[in-house]
Amino acid sequence: MRPRNRILLKGTFFATLLVVACFFVFQAWAYQNDDGLTWYKLYYTQDQKMQALRVIQELSGRAPEYFPDAARPYIVAHISPEEALDYFNQGFRLEEIPDYDPKHTRSLLSEDRGIPGYTCYRTVAETLADAAQLAADHPDLVSWSDKGDSYLKSTGQAGEDIWALTVTKSSGIRKPTLFVTGGVHAREYVGPELALRFAEYLVDNYGTDPDVTWLVNLTNIVIIPVVNPDGRKMADDTIDQILWRKNMHIHDNNDCTPWPDTHYGTDLNRNFKYQWNTTGVSPDVCNELYPGKSAVSEPESQALRNYMLTMFGDYNTSPTSPASLDARGIFIDLHSYSQLVLWPWGYDDATLAPNSTQLQTLGRKFAYFNNYIPKQAAKLYEASGGSTDDLYAEKGIPSYTFEMGTAFFQGCTNFNNTIAPQNLKALVYAAKACRLPYQLPKGPDALNVALNGTALTVTINDTRYNNGNGTEPTQNISAAEYYIDQFPDPWWPGGTPHAMTATDGSFNAKTENVRATINTSGLAKGKHFIYVRGKDAGNNWGPVSAVFLTVN
Ligand code: 0X9
Ligand code: ZN
Numbered sequence: 001m002r003p004r005n006r007i008l009l010k011g012t013f014f015a016t017l018l019v020v021a022c023f024f025v026f027q028a029w030a031y032q033n034d035d036g037l038t039w040y041k042l043y044y045t046q047d048q049k050m051q052a053l054r055v056i057q058e059l060s061g062r063a064p065e066y067f068p069d070a071a072r073p074y075i076v077a078h079i080s081p082e083e084a085l086d087y088f089n090q091g092f093r094l095e096e097i098p099d100y101d102p103k104h105t106r107s108l109l110s111e112d113r114g115i116p117g118y119t120c121y122r123t124v125a126e127t128l129a130d131a132a133q134l135a136a137d138h139p140d141l142v143s144w145s146d147k148g149d150s151y152l153k154s155t156g157q158a159g160e161d162i163w164a165l166t167v168t169k170s171s172g173i174r175k176p177t178l179f180v181t182g183g184v185h186a187r188e189y190v191g192p193e194l195a196l197r198f199a200e201y202l203v204d205n206y207g208t209d210p211d212v213t214w215l216v217n218l219t220n221i222v223i224i225p226v227v228n229p230d231g232r233k234m235a236d237d238t239i240d241q242i243l244w245r246k247n248m249h250i251h252d253n254n255d256c257t258p259w260p261d262t263h264y265g266t267d268l269n270r271n272f273k274y275q276w277n278t279t280g281v282s283p284d285v286c287n288e289l290y291p292g293k294s295a296v297s298e299p300e301s302q303a304l305r306n307y308m309l310t311m312f313g314d315y316n317t318s319p320t321s322p323a324s325l326d327a328r329g330i331f332i333d334l335h336s337y338s339q340l341v342l343w344p345w346g347y348d349d350a351t352l353a354p355n356s357t358q359l360q361t362l363g364r365k366f367a368y369f370n371n372y373i374p375k376q377a378a379k380l381y382e383a384s385g386g387s388t389d390d391l392y393a394e395k396g397i398p399s400y401t402f403e404m405g406t407a408f409f410q411g412c413t414n415f416n417n418t419i420a421p422q423n424l425k426a427l428v429y430a431a432k433a434c435r436l437p438y439q440l441p442k443g444p445d446a447l448n449v450a451l452n453g454t455a456l457t458v459t460i461n462d463t464r465y466n467n468g469n470g471t472e473p474t475q476n477i478s479a480a481e482y483y484i485d486q487f488p489d490p491w492w493p494g495g496t497p498h499a500m501t502a503t504d505g506s507f508n509a510k511t512e513n514v515r516a517t518i519n520t521s522g523l524a525k526g527k528h529f530i531y532v533r534g535k536d537a538g539n540n541w542g543p544v545s546a547v548f549l550t551v552n
Contacts, residue, residue: 037062039100040084041074041239043093046158049073051090065116069125071158071233071248076100097239117238120412121189124160124229124236127196131165131225138203140170141216148303150230151249151266160229162303167202167221174491176328177220177311178434180427181304181387184268184333186231186244187408191334194404194420195225198427210449210546214529215431218487222311228268228300235408243408245288247300256286266292269333270383271301272390274319275347280383291385301387308391316396322354323396323438326490330362330434331391331399332427336410338380338403339372341426341466344392346377346401347384358438359398360470365433365441366400367466369426370419375469377401398437402426432543435489443542444477444510444534451530451547454518456482458500458545460534461511475536477507480514483531484523488544500532510536523551 044052049068052075056063059077066075076097079087088094115121122130135144146161153159168175180198182191202221205212215221226232234244246265256264263286270281270291281291296302308331315327343359345351353359356376363374377388380403388399404410405419433440444462460480465472479499481488486495503513518530528549535541 037078037080038084039097040077040079041095041097042077042087043072043074043095044091046073048091055087055092067237069123069233070237071152071230076239100239115189115236115238118189118409118412120415121193122196124192124226124232127192127225128160128163128229131163131196131199134199134203135165141203141206142167142199147224147307149299150228151247151299152230154299160226162224162227162229162300164307165196165199165223165225167199167216167223168219169206169217171217173218175218175220176434177222177330178427178431179308179311179329179331180221180223180334180430181227181332182224182334183226183228183232184387185335186228186233186235186246187242188334188336189235189408190336190404190410190415190419192225192232193415194334194423194427195223197420198424199223199225201424201428210529210548211428211432213548214487214531214544214546215428218489219431219434220311221431224304224307227304231265238409241409246290247298249292249298251285251290251293254285262286263288266290266298268298268301268304269335269387270385271296271298272305272385272387274390274393275384278384279347279378280381281385289383295385304387305390308387309394312391312395312397314395316354319393320354323392325358325438326436327396327398327438328435329395329397330430330437331388331397332430333386333388333399333401334423335401335403337405337407339370339406340380340401340403341367341370341372341374342377342380342388342401342403343374344377344389344399346386346389347382349376349378349382351378352376353392355392355396355398355438358441361465361472362398362433362437362441363400364465364467364470364472365429366402366426367468368464369429370402370404370422371466372402372404373468374466429543432545435543439540440543442536442538443540444536445542446480446532446534446545449530449532449545449547451518451549454520456500456516456518456530456532456547457503458514458532458534459511460514460542462534462536462542463510473538474510475538475540476510477502477512477514477534478537478539479507479535480512481533482516482518484518484549485529487529487531488533488541518549520549520551523549525551 062078135142143166148162150159182195230248242260256262273295276295282289312329316323344353367374392399447459460477462474481497500514500516
């Protein structure tokens with residue numbers, strides 16, 4: 001945190017006017033540029049919105065940016081001491097910005113979007129607006145709905161709703177759920193952006209990419225991009241580099257000033273029910289790990305918890321007995337940073353989750369895609385009251401934390417080139433595997449699915465795990481098969497499998513090229529799905545990959 005000089009001017013106007021005037025003169029003297037102007041933040045209230053817009057116009061190029069969506073909205077303005085006093089008298093609160101760099105910011109006059117200096121990340125307002133637009137543009141694929149209030153909203157202050165995006169093709173069929181959350185911790189820029197890009201990737205490739213198409217047809221993909229919008233608005237402000245983590249709930253009338261060095265709020269990832277307030281927490285309301293007054297005390301965690309408990313079946317009888325291996329659904333909570341894939345338990349490093357072996361297999365599979373280290377969450381450090389422990393404890397659903405990247409305010413080059421593409425692949429795999437998450441990850445992947453006329457070729461590979469923390473057992477490939485339009489799933493038995501053969505004549509390796517010739521007689525004209533999967537010698541079928549077959 002760079003040092004700052006924070007001066008908030010408030011109090012009775014007449015009593016302070018003289019002091020204030022002297023102060024401005026001093027500040028202007030201390031920080032003014034050669035032109036006699038000083039950089040200030042002009043904070044305004046919701047009631048002063050129109051007034052703020054007038055100031056921006058009035059100052060023209062001297063008010064290069066503003067933050068209408070910040071928890072405390074403000075304008076950045078380059079003004080004289082006389083102007084500063086004038087704005088103060090008009091009701092603005094002023095705070096000088098000693099080392100403001102105009103080159104760092106987006107211009108008010110342009111169409112620039114994103115967090116200033118980190119423009120690959122949409123602000124809270126942009127994220128919510130773009131998600132709402134995605135739903136408006138694709139009503140058959142996307143819905144956008146309000147699942148509750150943030151703390152500030154629930155207490156009648158500004159605040160936001162907690163919004164959920166569901167990507168799935170409207171139909172009456174049963175679907176398993178992949179649930180993805182981002183932005184539980186305000187300062188972690190990567191999560192919300194990745195979550196929304198995942199939704200956009202699915203929508204953009206629906207109908208052209210065969211895997212995306214069946215995934216959206218047959219899966220409920222539910223995404224809450226910003227679980228903690230109030231806190232994230234604080235962290236959207238890069239002039240101050242406010243590394244806000246928690247929500248915006250002030251406890252015991254303690255606002256924990258001087259922030260940004262300490263912060264008020266509840267750590268939402270310590271506020272969930274299972275094992276609440278047992279490990280990795282602090283009773284100090286100003287500590288980053290303050291877990292709240294009681295389990296699920298915060299409106300954000302209530303909204304998230306109530307909603308997530310409705311979207312999954314119940315696959316365990318208690319947190320201490322293994323969930324059924326037929327469980328359906330996956331939960332991934334996107335955080336940053338540390339390049340880790342983590343699974344329950346998080347609260348205790350001496351207790352293995354009852355499905356620890358299966359959680360580890362899927363964790364090593366995710367880590368194959370993002371190249372992170374897979375491990376039990378509590379082996380990083382013990383932390384109670386996380387949402388992933390809670391869902392796994394309640395329902396037996398495999399639940400993961402991705403700790404992505406290498407910084408909270410992660411640079412955009414790394415995000416765009418590495419973090420986003422790698423983690424998108426992990427999320428697509430999660431969408432495939434959520435049909436049977438305790439079984440499919442043991443099986444091989446079907447890759448390079450290609451059709452040349454009626455000649456179908458595929459590579460079946462059993463070796464795709466990250467072995468950076470223990471080695472996942474792998475087996476030779478033992479079979480491969482394809483289905484025409486009938487998706488192989490225990491919910492819909494009776495599809496017709498067509499066996500494929502090893503291109504080299506025998507199934508005797510961990511990676512096999514396989515082939516078949518598709519008999520298209522009797523198929524209706526138009527587009528068909530060819531679904532392919534492979535099996536290993538441990539009798540584990542892997543997830544499906546698809547290709548389109550067009551019959552003319
Ligand atoms: O502490 C957290 O809530 C997560 N890390 S973060 O840096 N994003 O704050 C980790 C949660 C995973 N659980 C455990 N380590 N127990
Ligand atoms: Zn986090």
